[in-house]
Amino acid sequence: MNIEYLLLINPLIIISILTICYKENRKRKNEVLLFGSEIRNSKKILLNNIILGILMGIMTSLLIKYFNIKIDVYILLVYIVSLMLSLINKRFLCIVYGGSIVSIVFCLTDNIDKSINILYLIGIFHLIEGILIYLDGYRNRSPMYLERKGIIMAGYYFDLLWLLPIIVNINGNIIILPLILGFRNLISSGKVKKRINKYGINSFIYGITNVFFISLVYPNKGLVILLSISLIIEHELIIRYNTKNYEDTKYLNTKRGVKVLDVIDENNLLHPLDIIVEINNCKVNDVNDIKKIISKYDKFYSIKYIDNDNKIRNISMSSYRLNIIPLINTPPIIANYIKK
Numbered sequence: 370m371n372i373e374y375l376l377l378i379n380p381l382i383i384i385s386i387l388t389i390c391y392k393e394n395r396k397r398k399n400e401v402l403l404f405g406s407e408i409r410n411s412k413k414i415l416l417n418n419i420i421l422g423i424l425m426g427i428m429t430s431l432l433i434k435y436f437n438i439k440i441d442v443y444i445l446l447v448y449i450v451s452l453m454l455s456l457i458n459k460r461f462l463c464i465v466y467g468g469s470i471v472s473i474v475f476c477l478t479d480n481i482d483k484s485i486n487i488l489y490l491i492g493i494f495h496l497i498e499g500i501l502i503y504l505d506g507y508r509n510r511s512p513m514y515l516e517r518k519g520i521i522m523a524g525y526y527f528d529l530l531w532l533l534p535i536i537v538n539i540n541g542n543i544i545i546l547p548l549i550l551g552f553r554n555l556i557s558s559g560k561v562k563k564r565i566n567k568y569g570i571n572s573f574i575y576g577i578t579n580v581f582f583i584s585l586v587y588p589n590k591g592l593v594i595l596l597s598i599s600l601i602i603e604h605e606l607i608i609r610y611n612t613k614n615y616e617d618t619k620y621l622n623t624k625r626g627v628k629v630l631d632v633i634d635e636n637n638l639l640h641p642l643d644i645i646v647e648i649n650n651c652k653v654n655d656v657n658d659i660k661k662i663i664s665k666y667d668k669f670y671s672i673k674y675i676d677n678d679n680k681i682r683n684i685s686m687s688s689y690r691l692n693i694i695p696l697i698n699t700p701p702i703i704a705n706y707i708k709k
Contacts, residue, residue, distance in 0.1 A: 385532050385547040389418070389549075392528075392530060393415055400511070406633065408632075409508070418532070422533050426536075429494070430535045430536040436493075438486045438489050440538075440539055441540070443475070444490075446471055447464060447471050447487060450466075451464060451468070452467075453467075459553075460608065463604070465604045468487045468491045469487075469488075469491070469600050469601050471487060472484040472487045472488055472597040473598070475487070476593050477594075481587070481588055485587055488597065491579065492575075492580035494576070495573075496573055497533070498552065498576070499573025499576060501531050501552075501569070502529075502565065502566075502572060503565075503566050503570060506527060506565040506568070509527065509529050510526070511528070512524070512631035512641065513525070514696075515620075520621060521699075522557065522620045522621050522696075523630050524620070525561050525631075526556075527555070528551075531550045532549055533547070534547060534548075535547075554568065554611065554612055555612070558614045558615045559614075559617060561641055567611070568611045571607050572607070579600060620642070622696050622697075623644050626654070626674070627644065627659060628643070628645075630696040632692055632693055633694065638686055639672075639691075639693055640677065644674055644675040645672060646673050648662045648671070648672050648673075649662060659695070663691070669685070669686075669687050670685065670687075670691065671685050672685070672686065
């Protein structure tokens with residue numbers, strides 16, 4: 370066997386890395402523009418993404434090997450169809466749409482083995498995507514100010530990319546291919562972490578159940594076509610379920626205390642949508658009260674706050690800053706609408 374590409378000199382890998390770095394850099398610039406500083410440590414985020422990407426890439430490669438999936442030029446056809454579909458809607462770039470269509474075409478032209486290979490890839494990629502969202506989705510949130518019916522409210526946007534180097538055997542050559550998995554969502558209702566984790570679980574279940582059904586439908590051509598169609602329908606239903614927001618007063622500003630929009634670099638004490646009501650036994654009504662208290666005291670704070678479950682809690686922290694982003698009524702930039 371010949372090693373056709375090494376990881377560090379594969380041009381597709383390099384292009385993928387530059388794309389992700391550019392996107393992360395733009396995200397951090399937006400944070401500085403909105404809040405005056407980075408919310409998350411960009412170097413730590415990038416390193417974490419690299420480590421997770423490599424681990425999940427190894428797992429994906431092992432699954433491809435285990436199910437004996439043969440990859441050849443048909444994968445380019447899937448990418449071309451997916452790119453064409455993305456001109457209609459960006460979410461159609463997902464392999465489930467282009468892959469299912471190409472799978473049906475292969476079935477109709479008596480290439481059922483290639484059809485099965487594509488369906489396996491769809492299942493495996495979503496299984497891996499679910500794990501990544503569950504492990505890494507929540508901490509990569511981007512807080513923002515939204516405006517609904519003239520009222521300022523909190524929102525959390527997720528626009529994530531993971532680069533997975535997968536090792537495949539193509540015609541006797543060991544090739545490292547870049548696989549980019551992505552996730553986009555806007556959350557303005559419910560518990561943020563719970564919803565993101567649920568999205569990851571749903572994606573994982575979607576992937577693993579469809580991998581299971583492939584073994585049941587093969588080699589029946591009619592059932593393979595039916596499964597290909599059902600993959601698209603299931604995917605659409607999952608997207609509708611996971612992206613549905615409703616009116617949630619927890620995302621609105623509060624008349625009592627200061628609502629936390631987000632925390633800087635995960636201080637692990639306060640969380641998004643907590644409400645600070647007292648600091649060092651001094652009542653907090655707005656951001657100015659927090660500034661006065663911080664200037665008066667040293668660096669030890671006793672904080673009383675209301676958590677997401679409406680329970681009053683107390684914490685103590687030693688820091689020169691509270692490391693929070695408050696939800697304010699006059700934000701510098703408001704995101705009225707985010708195109709999905």
